Amino acid sequence: MTTTIITTVDRLKEYLHRAMQLEHATIPPYLTALYSIHPGTNSDAYHILRVVVVEEMLHLTIAANLLSSITCPNDNGTRPYDKGPNLLAEGFVPAYPAYLPDGERDFQVHLERFSESAIDTFLKIERPASAPDESKRLIKRKAGSAQYLVACPEDEEKQYYSIGEFYEEIARGFKYLYEEKGPSLFCGDPKRQVTSEYYYSGGGELHPVVCMDSAQRAIDLIIGQGEGRGGGIYNKERELAHFYRFDQLRLGKYYRAGDKPDEPTGPELHVDWNAVFPIHKDTTLSDYGESSELSEAAKAFNRSYGRFLADLNEAYNGAPEKLLEVVPRMFRLRDQILQLMHNPLPGTEGQNAAPTFEVA
Amino acid sequence: MIERFLRFSAELTAFSELQLRGTGQAQAYLDAVEGVVGPKSVRELLGAYEEIGVTDREAGLRRKIFGDPKLGPIARNLIKLWYVGIWYQLPRDWAQTYGAREKDRTFMVSASAYSEGLLWPAIGAHPPGAKAPGYGSWTEAPRIPPVPQSSASNS
Numbered sequence: 001m002t003t004t005i006i007t008t009v010d011r012l013k014e015y016l017h018r019a020m021q022l023e024h025a026t027i028p029p030y031l032t033a034l035y036s037i038h039p040g041t042n043s044d045a046y047h048i049l050r051v052v053v054v055e056e057m058l059h060l061t062i063a064a065n066l067l068s069s070i071t072c073p074n075d076n077g078t079r080p081y082d083k084g085p086n087l088l089a090e091g092f093v094p095a096y097p098a099y100l101p102d103g104e105r106d107f108q109v110h111l112e113r114f115s116e117s118a119i120d121t122f123l124k125i126e127r128p129a130s131a132p133d134e135s136k137r138l139i140k141r142k143a144g145s146a147q148y149l150v151a152c153p154e155d156e157e158k159q160y161y162s163i164g165e166f167y168e169e170i171a172r173g174f175k176y177l178y179e180e181k182g183p184s185l186f187c188g189d190p191k192r193q194v195t196s197e198y199y200y201s202g203g204g205e206l207h208p209v210v211c212m213d214s215a216q217r218a219i220d221l222i223i224g225q226g227e228g229r230g231g232g233i234y235n236k237e238r239e240l241a242h243f244y245r246f247d248q249l250r251l252g253k254y255y256r257a258g259d260k261p262d263e264p265t266g267p268e269l270h271v272d273w274n275a276v277f278p279i280h281k282d283t284t285l286s287d288y289g290e291s292s293e294l295s296e297a298a299k300a301f302n303r304s305y306g307r308f309l310a311d312l313n314e315a316y317n318g319a320p321e322k323l324l325e326v327v328p329r330m331f332r333l334r335d336q337i338l339q340l341m342h343n344p345l346p347g348t349e350g351q352n353a354a355p356t357f358e359v360a
Numbered sequence: 361m362i363e364r365f366l367r368f369s370a371e372l373t374a375f376s377e378l379q380l381r382g383t384g385q386a387q388a389y390l391d392a393v394e395g396v397v398g399p400k401s402v403r404e405l406l407g408a409y410e411e412i413g414v415t416d417r418e419a420g421l422r423r424k425i426f427g428d429p430k431l432g433p434i435a436r437n438l439i440k441l442w443y444v445g446i447w448y449q450l451p452r453d454w455a456q457t458y459g460a461r462e463k464d465r466t467f468m469v470s471a472s473a474y475s476e477g478l479l480w481p482a483i484g485a486h487p488p489g490a491k492a493p494g495y496g497s498w499t500e501a502p503r504i505p506p507v508p509q510s511s512a513s514n515s
Contacts, residue, residue, distance in 0.1 A: 039384065040472055293378045328497035335491070339382030 006173025016067040017081035023060040036113040041275035069209035072187035126243040279354040383476040445473025
């Protein structure tokens with residue numbers, strides 16, 4: 001028996017804001033692991049991480065398009081996301097370590113170097129499992145746990161079994177509301193849709209969300225690229241799902257079309273876990289100690305990241321051409337991250353500095 | 361040794377130690393210069409630098425480092441090394457006076473030494489062919505950092 005939880009546009013917006021928050025929350029941990037790899041080494045791992053993080057950026061943009069598609073120009077709501085995507089809302093950027101959903105047992109996502117423990121966490125983030133039955137789709141949270149990103153918005157005591165289940169709920173909400181409202185559900189200004197002409201080399205095509213069909217396709221793309229669907233390891237576009245991309249690093253072998261989970265039959269894949277900067281885990285500005293050139297560099301990175309989010313927010317709110325300006329800024333973020341990671345962090349035993357992603 | 365090398369390199373290049381470490385090249389450059397002229401000559405160079413007092417610093421650098429027939433050419437080579445990632449063969453005079461070194465020929469230290477050269481941040485550009493800056497970035501003005509004040513002429 002299927003019960004629809006999302007039965008109002010207000011609630012659907014809340015879910016889509018959470019979806020953006022969730023997609024973004026994976027980016028700092030993935031970037032941290034990616035850039036902690038010594039430049040020029042570990043090319044298999046580097047490329048796997050890079051593909052995934054680029055697709056997360058695509059998913060963030062798709063979630064923004066979904067939210068924009070149901071945001072009427074005359075909406076008078078007062079929540080931070082009632083007038084459209086809002087990357088600058090309070091708490092949008094989590095404080096790491098942060099919680100993401102993980103079925104029965106909780107786990108935290110860290111800002112940490114490329115390592116076996118980081119990959120284990122990434123596998124949990126992208127876990128493909130569907131809930132065993134309808135009653136398990138929502139799980140009661142353990143007491144005393146901290147910030148959850150895919151907590152059920154209307155009942156903070158519960159969380160979704162997997163990110164895939166969370167998006168399934170959003171798809172059901174769209175269907176339910178479309179049946180009720182018809183095409184008027186998609187009252188958003190089409191000019192606010194970010195499309196492929198503003199977005200290049202970005203892990204997939206961006207289509208405008210203007211009707212039920214396009215909304216469903218957008219959600220399918222996120223689920224297919226992320227966690228895989230229905231037990232398949234490849235999605236409709238013949239791309240390997242994120243979970244299995246990371247799984248290759250654990251198993252030391254590439255998957256090929258036709259393979260079963262856990263049994264890749266492709267070429268060997270070499271991982272050198274030592275060709276990595278020994279960066280300090282979950283670094284915060286307080287770890288930098290007294291003011292120094294290094295602490296200033298860490299703050300400068302956070303300011304750059306904040307400006308980057310602000311520009312991205314403009315792009316999502318009616319100025320999609322702004323994305324073209326944002327791309328060079330992203331490359332500079334990379335250079336700032338690498339500069340930090342090359343420098344020793346004072347007061348630690350041989351550990352290096354790392355970006356803290358603390359956005360004011 | 362790396363700390364001493366970085367302090368001297370910061371003076372030579374007008375980039376901070378943080379920025380120099382940020383290139384990821386410090387150890388490779390120290391290894392390169394030691395490999396060519398030998399660790400003893402590098403120690404001699406760093407020792408001479410560390411003896412220069414805080415007063416009349418610029419004159420001290422000229423006299424003890426750049427005006428020194430043995431140490432001057434090595435120091436100039438280090439500046440070029442940091443800026444373009446290339447060790448240039450020492451002048452013939454130097455080799456004749458202090459002995460030719462087996463590894464003293466013009467060479468690029470590594471593939472990444474090129475893209476990490478200080479030349480690029482100094483002129484606010486990216487290394488052509490590497491570190492792609494994103495489509496259309498050329499429509500923005502170059503991000504040239506302010507010319508640092510010389511610590512030598514300050515004091």
